[in-house]
Amino acid sequence: MSYYLAIDIGGTRTRIACFPETGDTPIKVNRFDTKCVEKTTLEQLLDFIDSCWPEDAQVLGIGVAAPGPVDPYEGIVIEAPNIPEWDRLPLREILEDRFKVPVKLGNDANLAALGEWQYGAGKGHSHLIYITVSTGIGGGVISDNRLLLGERGLAAELGHVTILPNGPVCSCGQRGHLEALSSGPAISKWVANELKNGNTSILSKEGTPTAEEIAIAARNGDKLAQSGFSRAGEYLGIALTNFLHIFNPSAVILGGGVAQSGALLIEPLKKALQEYIISPKYLVDLTLTLSPLGDNAGLMGALALLHKADR
């Protein structure tokens, strides 16, 4: 029996799954903290790959989904949020030297799009957009049955499009990006500021409420909390309208914890789509759905990289 190893490296948690050569159901999935006090993050990762290696069996390849910008052509992690020492880390070379098998590497949100296309809600769609809305906003695009990578592998940074010039500061340092308007922390910050300004709400005026707490308050009829989500949903809808105009997909898949708030975010998003789209033709038969793969989308995308040797 031969296997593939798929790895999803998160800022806090890393998962390694061992898949049979022809299947998409792992025989085991191991999780561990990405950061470790005794060892470097890289040493820790290498040790965990060792511990997941199937006994008396061949491993055909390793697929890796890494956070932050990566160079998928050269197999380099350019910068990983929360892992400062991984600055231009040649991860593919390191893993190939150590384990003597082919290694493929991609950005986690790009690979989530690939995972959904191959195994999830994107099956059968030649053109799709995947957007994850959580602490940040990431994305991936399948165009004409190929994962869009761009000249340097940096394509589809869907969270860093400018929606509101001079708007709030984004994690990247620029102002008014989608991520600074519609991510979980963006919703929290906006609501906290409104509370500070004396707006009435059932939310505590002490500290900053989390997006989850705001979602609960919104479902309980709190107007300020509802506004927090409708504002975020509208900006997301405006951004999505732009993406529809550029890529004309037949499916839009939403992942990430904030997207799980469902109608609170999706209804204002849909309203914005109707309002800003230049032709209803973009919306005919458009599938708009939450990610069925959820947290596994990146992991499944890492597997898809290995199954599709040309990617």
Ligand SMILES: [Zn+2]
């Ligand atoms: Zn940004």
